Amino acid sequence: MKYILAIDGGSQSTKLIIFDTHGNIICEESEPLRPMSLPKVGWVEHPDDDLWTSLVTASQRLMERFEGDPSDIVGAGLCSIRFDRVILKKDGTLAQPALSWMDSRVSVPYVHDNPEAAYVTSTNGYLTRRLTGECRDTAATYQGQWPIDTDTWEWSNDGKVMSHYNIPREMLFDLVMPGEILGYLTAEAASILHLPKGLPIVATSNDKAVESLGTGTIDYENGMISLGTYICGAVHGESNPKDCRNYWVNFACMPHKYLYESNGIRRGMWLISWFKELLGEEVRMHARELGIGPEQYLETLAADVAPGSDGLMIIPEWLAPAGQPYKKGIMLGFDVRHGAGHIYRAIMESIAMTMKNRMDEMCAELGITLKQITVSGGGSNSNLFMQIFADVFGVPAVRNVVNGAAAVGAAICVAVAAGIYPDFGTAAKEMVRVKDITDPIPAHAGLYKKINEGIYSSLTSVTDGLMKRAYDIFDGN
Incomplete structure (x- = not known):
């Protein structure tokens, strides 16, 4: 038996689900996020390090309940909230509270007003850094106020575009595609999360996709x-x-x-x-x-x-x-x-x-x-x-059957990355199952x-x- 871990970070909670390779839920846990901090009119921030601490709490409880062999987990698909903006220090820790998608500042180009800021990334990028130590992120999370070329799925090489969004290339993470490996779980993160060291962390996309x-x-x-x-x-x-x-x-x-x-x-x-x-x-x-x-x-x-x-x-x-x-x-x-x-x-x-x-x-x-x-x-x-x-x-x-579809989508990405299924279409057919249909x-x-x-x-x-x-x-x- 092989298993797939899906990490589904939303605006209200962080959910972790372990699936089998046919999309059946084996075990699941969630941890509510704390109420947003509203320090000024139009500012909506995640308090403290809530994105990470909620993941830690949910993961520890999940692994306490999981009755299988953790070494049989083939990978973890990482999906988190889109349109958030996270400013990091050089060591990958938060330079300031993460900005929610509801924050007015994420609707305009980045303003470099924090001298500790070394990286500007998404919630997916931040969690990838915490999990793997890598400055990598899925290309498919970057919509909105980011210098992304939506045709090539790469950072723009147009100087005017980069200047408009005001984020130098050295402050941006390297990009990978959905269904590719972002990195591997570090020993430190594995110990905290109660997960196997070296677990592949797989790129997904923005949460709605x-x-x-x-x-x-x-x-x-x-x-x-x-x-x-x-x-x-x-x-x-x-x-x-x-x-x-x-x-x-x-x-x-x-x-x-x-x-x-x-x-x-x-x-x-x-x-x-x-x-x-x-x-x-x-x-x-x-x-x-x-x-x-x-x-x-x-x-x-x-x-x-x-x-x-x-x-x-x-x-x-x-x-x-x-x-x-x-x-x-x-x-x-x-x-x-x-x-x-x-x-x-x-x-x-x-x-x-x-x-x-x-x-x-x-x-x-x-x-x-x-x-x-x-x-x-x-x-x-x-x-x-x-x-x-x-x-x-x-x-x-x-x-x-599983109405928390973001977790299923994350698991599909892992199934493709691990070679369990040859492509996304095949994986979706094998892992998504209809519960019922309501006719008008x-x-x-x-x-x-x-x-x-x-x-x-x-x-x-x-x-x-x-x-x-x-x-x-x-x-x-």
Whole structure:
């Protein structure tokens, strides 16, 4: 028996899963990340060394539970949060707290204002340095404010580009491709993590691309919906188109392939957690009485509400984009019928309809039609949410056995690097398994189509002007 370790670092937790070579989970552990530090308006930082310490804690617990032979682990696939920026000292330790993707500073070119800074890298690069001692990183994590040539997957050799992003080549890590070995676990890291010394650490990609690979949606007719702190939709493609209007091109988790990503929802699934916490102890009390979790309790309330939530609609913009600071979350259409179940269902419907519209915009520009969608992330555990997605999109919604697809994608990369499977396509077919498929209910699909086309898709064209005026009053100063 051979095993594969997947390291899946997200915005809310670090998860480690040991798989067999057919994608079955053998053992798993996770450790929550601490709440983000907010030292200034627009600054969002990971406190202390949370990215590393959460990995250490999860790994130690995982290996305490693992009943196999650690020497039979053939490699570890490393996947962490994209768009973070990590500034390191010469010895590879943090020169300052790691900047979250939500931090306003990562949306602009790097400013060299820390005299201790020797390297500028991603979370993947930082963890690679801690694990292996190597200054190497996957090329496929560098989108956004980085001097990367997206055609060659190499650092740009254009002096103007390098000057614009303000990161000298000597401050950047060397690049490798997904499915290649970044380095080998050092004796020091192995001792701390309770893992075998010399374990190969394998490059993956940015987290959404790894997740897309892990859903098995590796052709353009099958779309992925990623239900995370940032919610987006994606399809795979072969080319690297420029000047896209309704989507953007990301590196895929396969060498020289691309992931086309729709526009998404910032703080997407966070919104569900926010509402649950907002209701507080009353929800927890009722959930305890029924022997279920708070979210399951709210889902039982929402399941009793008719599609359309009796006219309650939500614009899920609880975190404004950097270039549109006036964007705000909105709930509208309240009357005396509405309660917690209506709001909970309306949140789900708003996420599904927003992503339907964003995916439709992307697919129209690409000239493709989706035959089905695969929903990834913890939200796919909800049968109600899966039905809403199927009804809103009007196509079957697929749920895989392992809904934490980023871990599966990381394991696929290891399987390719170790020669267990000859290529990514073969590995995905062998390691990704469908749990169930939810078909749309025709009557519900027709209603959602009427709501979306008649009202919902044009809501922000009406509310944006109001929000701009409100921003000038409440936040402009």
